[in-house]
Amino acid sequence: xxxxxxxxxxxxxxxxxxxxxxxxxxxxxxxxxxxxxxxxxxxxxxxxxxxxxxxxxxxxxxxxxxxxxxxxxxxxxxxxxxxxxxxxxxxxxxxxxxxxxxxxxxxxxxxxxxxxxxxxxxxxxxxxxxxxxxxxxxxxxxxxxxxxxxxxxxxxxxxxxxxxxxxxxxxxxxxxxxxxxxxxxxxxxxxxxxxxxxxxxxxxxxxxxxxxxxxxxxxxxxxxxxxxxxxxxxxxxxxxxxxxxxxxxxxxxxxxxxxxxxxxxxxxxxxxxxxxxxxxxxxxxxxxxxxxxxxxxxxxxxxxxxxxxxxxxxxxxxxxxxxxxxxxxxxxxxxxxxxxxxxxxxxxxxxxxxxxxxxxxxxxxxxxxxxxxxxxxxxxxxxxxxxxxxxxxxxxxxxxxxxxxxxxxxxxxxxxxxxxxxxxxxxxxxxxxxxxxxxxxxxxxxxxxxxxxxxxxxxxxxxxxxxxxxxxxxxxxxxxxxxxxxxxxxxxxxx
Numbered sequence: 001x002x003x004x005x006x007x008x009x010x011x012x013x014x015x016x017x018x019x020x021x022x023x024x025x026x027x028x029x030x031x032x033x034x035x036x037x038x039x040x041x042x043x044x045x046x047x048x049x050x051x052x053x054x055x056x057x058x059x060x061x062x063x064x065x066x067x068x069x070x071x072x073x074x075x076x077x078x079x080x081x082x083x084x085x086x087x088x089x090x091x092x093x094x095x096x097x098x099x100x101x102x103x104x105x106x107x108x109x110x111x112x113x114x115x116x117x118x119x120x121x122x123x124x125x126x127x128x129x130x131x132x133x134x135x136x137x138x139x140x141x142x143x144x145x146x147x148x149x150x151x152x153x154x155x156x157x158x159x160x161x162x163x164x165x166x167x168x169x170x171x172x173x174x175x176x177x178x179x180x181x182x183x184x185x186x187x188x189x190x191x192x193x194x195x196x197x198x199x200x201x202x203x204x205x206x207x208x209x210x211x212x213x214x215x216x217x218x219x220x221x222x223x224x225x226x227x228x229x230x231x232x233x234x235x236x237x238x239x240x241x242x243x244x245x246x247x248x249x250x251x252x253x254x255x256x257x258x259x260x261x262x263x264x265x266x267x268x269x270x271x272x273x274x275x276x277x278x279x280x281x282x283x284x285x286x287x288x289x290x291x292x293x294x295x296x297x298x299x300x301x302x303x304x305x306x307x308x309x310x311x312x313x314x315x316x317x318x319x320x321x322x323x324x325x326x327x328x329x330x331x332x333x334x335x336x337x338x339x340x341x342x343x344x345x346x347x348x349x350x351x352x353x354x355x356x357x358x359x360x361x362x363x364x365x366x367x368x369x370x371x372x373x374x375x376x377x378x379x380x381x382x383x384x385x386x387x388x389x390x391x392x393x394x395x396x397x398x399x400x401x402x403x404x405x406x407x408x409x410x411x412x413x414x415x416x417x418x419x420x421x422x423x424x425x426x427x428x429x430x431x432x433x434x435x436x437x438x439x440x441x442x443x444x445x446x447x448x449x450x451x452x453x454x455x456x457x458x459x460x461x462x463x464x465x466x467x468x469x470x471x472x473x474x475x476x477x478x479x480x481x482x483x484x485x486x487x488x489x490x491x492x493x494x495x
Contacts (some may be wrong), residue, residue: 029333039188067232084240202273234437238375
């Protein structure tokens with residue numbers, strides 16, 4: 001090879017391998033494949049973060065607003081958006097620190113995807129690794145479960161000939177095909193399309209609600225009960241806690257050190273979708289949302305709504321892959337298949353991961369309540385408390401701070417300011433997110449089990465709205481059981 005030859009990265013079965021090429025254009029098939037399949041730029045990372053963050057929570061945020069009230073709903077979105085961006089920044093700092101130390105020791109990561117538990121292991125030891133692995137895997141497991149439940153809940157509003165449990169069987173089989181997507185490096189086109197889909201849905205919810213107008217006798221009485229208030233707040237905590245896959249997304253980048261501000265920029269864009277849509281739907285339907293955690297349930301049937309449902313179904317398939325891929329990696333490493341070059345062998349080895357997800361989605365089909373429960377018990381630790389504490393303990397000595405690869409910005413108060421913010425995050429999330437949020441969410445979740453039972457065939461499928469032919473009457477009042485929702489028990493979460 002000539003000295004002027006360029007070194008490029010290519011992907012073989014989802015693993016990175018540096019290769020030399022003469023710089024000449026390859027065949028058109030290869031160029032098209034690279035354009036749609038091999039993404040590792042800053043833009044790819046931004047699309048992945050933004051697409052993964054919104055997902056099905058677009059449909060549950062109006063429900064959270066009915067529990068919190070308009071003012072608290074907006075303030076909590078802004079607050080947790082900033083807090084989530086901060087802890088994602090901490091994770092990126094720790095990843096760069098870990099990778100730099102290992103590369104100084106001549107460790108080769110070309111055929112290995114670094115994960116969060118390995119960062120904790122390398123920086124703080126096996127006990128941190130075990131805790132991080134347990135929380136992260138459990139969160140991603142239930143995050144995948146939520147996507148299957150959301151698929152069944154959404155498709156039911158287009159076709160109710162099958163019950164939601166049957167739809168869960170069908171979409172479980174569809175989502176199992178994500179075993180063929182090697183890594184986050186290969187989500188370029190999916191991330192791009194996913195963000196377009198959620199953008200359409202957000203603005204559909206906003207415009208459709210404004211055109212629909214307020215229902216007759218609309219009430220906006222939230223917040224009314226502590227259980228409802230903290231359940232709604234925890235759902236928003238969950239909304240901006242989608243960075244459990246941050247390390248995997250960073251590792252898929254060609255230059256991971258450029259990740260630092262990406263999550264913040266993704267959050268800013270997400271807020272332009274979530275605040276208008278949640279506010280508009282809550283303005284139009286008010287307390288009716290207390291009994292409808294899926295916003296699709298209240299909007300009239302129309303071609304635009306059907307398009308939105310279909311797009312969200314596709315997006316939930318993508319988000320299932322986002323949540324499940326780190327679990328695939330963990331499983332591959334456990335059985336010694338992670339560095340296998342055969343895509344088919346790796347796909348076959350991954351299938352056992354999908355089975356428990358499929359099973360749990362059938363056992364606990366409580367779409368609204370499960371979001372808050374996962375947020376309070378798992379997200380609070382996985383993406384808020386553990387990263388903050390890990391950053392504190394990694395740089396607890398003066399030598400570690402002096403030799404840090406990334407020094408804190410002066411705008412954050414250097415090390416003193418960084419430590420202060422970290423301590424605040426830990427205390428706030430521990431008390432408000434895990435403490436009050438855990439109490440409210442578990443109270444609600446247990447009531448769902450007591451009321452509907454496990455393996456329920458069609459969770460809250462009893463008609464609470466006029467049948468579809470009459471649902472076009474936008475101003476028609478809803479049935480009398482929903483008339484006085486200011487006193488509705490907190491366990492009513494119809495989908």
